[in-house]
Amino acid sequence: MNTLEIKDLHVSVEEKEILKGVNLTVHENEIHALMGPNGNGKSTLLAAIMGHPKYQVTSGSIVYNGQNVLEMSVDARSRAGLFLAMQYPQEIPGVTNSDFLRAAINARREEPISLFQFIKGMEKTIKDLEMKEDLAHRFLNEGFSGGEKKRNEIVQMEMLKPSLAMLDEVDSGLDVDALHVVANAIKQLKEETKMSLLVVSHYERFYELIVPEFTHVLVDGKIVLEGDAELARKIDSEGYDWIYKEYDVKPASEAEKRAPVSLGACATSQRVRRKEQK
Amino acid sequence: MRKLSANEEVILTDGYQMLEVDTKEEAQFSFVCRGKSEVFLKVKNAKQITLKTKTEENGELTFLIWNESETPCEFEESHELLKDASLQLSYGEVNQTEASHHLVVDLLEPGAHAQVGSATLTRVKKSFTMSVVSHADHTYGQIDNYGVVLTGGNYFVDATGAIKKGAYASESHQTSCALCFDEGMKANILPRLLIDENDVQASHATSLGSVDEEHMYYMQARGLSPQQCTALISTGYLMPVTRTIQDETLQQELRAELERKIHELCSI
Numbered sequence: 117m118n119t120l121e122i123k124d125l126h127v128s129v130e131e132k133e134i135l136k137g138v139n140l141t142v143h144e145n146e147i148h149a150l151m152g153p154n155g156n157g158k159s160t161l162l163a164a165i166m167g168h169p170k171y172q173v174t175s176g177s178i179v180y181n182g183q184n185v186l187e188m189s190v191d192a193r194s195r196a197g198l199f200l201a202m203q204y205p206q207e208i209p210g211v212t213n214s215d216f217l218r219a220a221i222n223a224r225r226e227e228p229i230s231l232f233q234f235i236k237g238m239e240k241t242i243k244d245l246e247m248k249e250d251l252a253h254r255f256l257n258e259g260f261s262g263g264e265k266k267r268n269e270i271v272q273m274e275m276l277k278p279s280l281a282m283l284d285e286v287d288s289g290l291d292v293d294a295l296h297v298v299a300n301a302i303k304q305l306k307e308e309t310k311m312s313l314l315v316v317s318h319y320e321r322f323y324e325l326i327v328p329e330f331t332h333v334l335v336d337g338k339i340v341l342e343g344d345a346e347l348a349r350k351i352d353s354e355g356y357d358w359i360y361k362e363y364d365v366k367p368a369s370e371a372e373k374r375a376p377v378s379l380g381a382c383a384t385s386q387r388v389r390r391k392e393q394k
Numbered sequence: 395m396r397k398l399s400a401n402e403e404v405i406l407t408d409g410y411q412m413l414e415v416d417t418k419e420e421a422q423f424s425f426v427c428r429g430k431s432e433v434f435l436k437v438k439n440a441k442q443i444t445l446k447t448k449t450e451e452n453g454e455l456t457f458l459i460w461n462e463s464e465t466p467c468e469f470e471e472s473h474e475l476l477k478d479a480s481l482q483l484s485y486g487e488v489n490q491t492e493a494s495h496h497l498v499v500d501l502l503e504p505g506a507h508a509q510v511g512s513a514t515l516t517r518v519k520k521s522f523t524m525s526v527v528s529h530a531d532h533t534y535g536q537i538d539n540y541g542v543v544l545t546g547g548n549y550f551v552d553a554t555g556a557i558k559k560g561a562y563a564s565e566s567h568q569t570s571c572a573l574c575f576d577e578g579m580k581a582n583i584l585p586r587l588l589i590d591e592n593d594v595q596a597s598h599a600t601s602l603g604s605v606d607e608e609h610m611y612y613m614q615a616r617g618l619s620p621q622q623c624t625a626l627i628s629t630g631y632l633m634p635v636t637r638t639i640q641d642e643t644l645q646q647e648l649r650a651e652l653e654r655k656i657h658e659l660c661s662i
Binding site for chain 2 (some may be wrong): 168191194205210211221224255334
């Protein structure tokens with residue numbers, strides 16, 4: 117049985133501690149929702165599981181199917197069945213989607229996939245995700261709209277068939293129709309492969325389609341509350357304030373990421389004034 | 395494939411032809427294109443090649459020089475274009491012997507149009523000194539160089555786009571990029587624009603460095619090892635040169651050869 121076990125995980129980014137002791141267990145075929153205000157560690161947790169070099173695990177453990185994930189390279193984690201649909205997928209010019217995916221599929225097989233089998237699989241996936249037919253020949257995410265990039269993450273997931281998929285705000289940038297298309301593809305793959313899902317989303321609409329069995333609320337680097345799908349619904353209607361009061365926690369303030377402004381430039385000073393009027 | 399003799403002048407016929415240079419002597423070749431010709435010139439062995447092309451009025455010449463020489467080779471080239479002529483000139487430098495190219499493309503009459511491109515994968519010294527010069531109005535010159543430089547490699551590009559006085563409404567553009575994966579390599583790109591006329595368009599873009607870390611992470615997160623990522627990115631960088639000539643059989647052969655070399659060199 118595929119199981120992810122995270123114990124007392126502490127993660128820092130550039131010397132700043134973001135995760136402050138996360139415990140989480142995800143069993144096979146389960147859907148877990150990860151919620152919490154912005155800047156409180158949701159994406160950090162997913163990136164740390166996948167092994168992003170910027171995120172430094174200072175203590176704790178991540179074990180998947182008995183293997184110490186923290187000792188594995190990023191690519192080895194992927195080949196072990198972990199998949200992260202990223203919030204900001206990279207654009208890689210010169211590398212076509214088909215070359216990339218074929219290489220990724222072959223990286224987890226002893227015998228390379230036949231061209232016929234690959235094309236057949238790719239065509240079906242493109243159809244499932246309602247992508248443009250020329251997707252295979254386009255460069256990886258280059259010139260894609262926000263929605264196309266997110267759907268392309270799910271194309272990759274469907275082709276690679278992970279045993280645990282982590283979706284980092286995969287629903288943002290999708291219109292209502294595309295949201296249904298993506299949700300259906302995820303559900304279909306889950307039915308087929310019994311993969312588990314760890315889903316980060318701010319929107320109840322996505323959780324209505326991908327119904328989580330477990331909901332975890334991450335505040336200031338710790339899971340402060342756990343529940344079922346009902347908890348996700350309550351947060352959607354009431355926000356997080358009641359959690360702060362009831363559980364006596366404070367959210368980490370979102371890092372200020374303001375671009376330097378020159379008040380001498382007309383456009384900038386107008387924008388500043390508009391903000392002030394609000 | 396026809397073998398060229400040491401000092402040959404070729405009046406190109408229309409269509410596609412494969413030619414080969416295999417000599418230990420200094421060799422001179424000249425080509426005249428009056429119609430629409432595609433030339434694949436494979437350099438099997440050479441020491442010094444002097445090469446001239448002339449594309450006459452309304453002529454269309456596509457010329458791919460694929461270097462497989464087992465000995466270091468110097469190329470001295472001049473390419474002339476007359477009224478409304480077009481030239482696509484490409485270089486495949488993926489063999490591991492030293493090579494240097496000195497070439498000048500002269501856009502002599504109005505409407506002349508030239509695109510010059512190179513693809514280089516190297517662990518040795520490869521150098522290009524190239525100029526595309528607009529002498530007349532309404533001419534267009536473009537230079538695109540892509541290099542993947544591995545340990546021991548020394549990649550040098552001096553690319554000049556020039557627009558002379560009187561060559562109004564002309565364009566000169568260039569892009570030169572070098573990907574450097576390892577330590578112990580050297581890459582130098584000198585982009586130049588020499589503009590002596592108003593009412594023209596000119597641009598240059600240069601990038602030089604290693605692969606973006608976020609790109610590597612993204613690709614590794616799908617199961618590819620760092621070596622496989624390197625090979626895929628290099629393939630994307632260099633593959634366009636294999637599509638210079640329209641002939642599908644040749645394209646497949648060159649693609650297979652390039653992939654083989656990339657995997658051989660990038661996996662080390």
